[in-house]
Amino acid sequence: MLNLLLVEDDLDLATAVVDYLELEDIQCDHAMNGLAGLNMIIANDYQAIILDLNLPKMDGLTVCKNMREQGIDTPVLMLTARDSLDDKLVGFDSGADDYLIKPFAMEELIVRMQVLARRRSGQVKRLTLADLELDLQQKQAFRAGQLLKLSPTAWKILETLMRATPNPVSREKLMQAVWGDDQPDSNSLKVHIFNLRKQLDAGDVPALLHTIPGIGFALRTPSA
Numbered sequence: 556m557l558n559l560l561l562v563e564d565d566l567d568l569a570t571a572v573v574d575y576l577e578l579e580d581i582q583c584d585h586a587m588n589g590l591a592g593l594n595m596i597i598a599n600d601y602q603a604i605i606l607d608l609n610l611p612k613m614d615g616l617t618v619c620k621n622m623r624e625q626g627i628d629t630p631v632l633m634l635t636a637r638d639s640l641d642d643k644l645v646g647f648d649s650g651a652d653d654y655l656i657k658p659f660a661m662e663e664l665i666v667r668m669q670v671l672a673r674r675r676s677g678q679v680k681r682l683t684l685a686d687l688e689l690d691l692q693q694k695q696a697f698r699a700g701q702l703l704k705l706s707p708t709a710w711k712i713l714e715t716l717m718r719a720t721p722n723p724v725s726r727e728k729l730m731q732a733v734w735g736d737d738q739p740d741s742n743s744l745k746v747h748i749f750n751l752r753k754q755l756d757a758g759d760v761p762a763l764l765h766t767i768p769g770i771g772f773a774l775r776t777p778s779a
Contacts, residue, residue: 557581557672561605562592562618563634572605575661581668589613596622601629602672605664606651608635616649623650626682628718630671634659682717685776687755687763689717699760708733709751712744716764716774723773748772 559576561583563569569585576583584599586592589610596604596618608615619631633651653667682689686699694710696703705713715732716724730738733747748764756762761777 557668558600558602559583559605559668559672560586560592560595560599560601560603562586562589562610562615563605563607564588564610565607572661572664576665579665581665587611589615589618593618593621596627596629597625603630603632603668605632605634605668608633619650626718632664632667632671682714684717684720684763684774686760687717687774689714696755698755703754705751705754706747708747709754712747712751713755713774716772720774721776723767723770725771727771729771 559581561569561572563572563585564587566587569587573583573585583605584595584601586595590612592604592606592610593613606615606618610618613621615633615635619633622629622631630652631650632653632655634655634657636657652671655664655667680690680692682691688697690696691714696705696710696713711733712729715729724732726744730744733744748766752762752764755764763774763776765773765775767773
């Protein structure tokens with residue numbers, strides 16, 4: 556079942572969308588303003604977001620820009636009454652993945668959301684945690700400004716943990732994310748984690764990579 560968020564201040568439209576999605580066996584939470592929507596986006600793991608452009612408290616462009624700056628790569632479909640190219644370009648520049656012009660057919664909304672929910676957004680280019688920064692385009696990682704020398708496998712592990720932070724990732728999910736169905740023995744993960752930790756937490760810096768007993772691993776700041 557798809558799990559979506561609708562951020563829309565028109566209550567009649569929101570009710571119609573949520574009810575229609577429910578008939579299609581799609582779970583959809585609803586927020587009435589941009590600030591509440593952003594808080595829900597941060598607190599929950601949605602597969603896609605339907606975001607109105609004109610919202611009280613925080614407009615849709617600002618919501619989208621804020622979530623991208625925080626490394627949230629959930630795909631975003633922007634709802635708008637504006638149909639000009641310039642308006643769309645501004646939306647894409649803020650981190651939107653697709654546009655739907657009001658009024659719209661519910662069938663088209665369903666199709667677009669199903670497509671978006673199959674992938675993560677390509678709008679996120681950097682992920683940061685304290686003084687750790689990942690450049691997703693160049694596939695490079697920096698700690699306190701210093702480039703980390705990571706193998707391709709170590710990079711995949713670090714990116715997977717970074718996208719989940721501060722939540723832990725189980726050993727099983729980590730191995731699936733890195734190796735897929737062609738998995739090595741469990742000792743391989745231990746070796747890669749050991750080498751990653753030597754790179755990531757070397758020197759006089761707070762440790763970010765933590766082993767969570769009985770669960771797996773997590774990237775967390777000391778205060779998390």
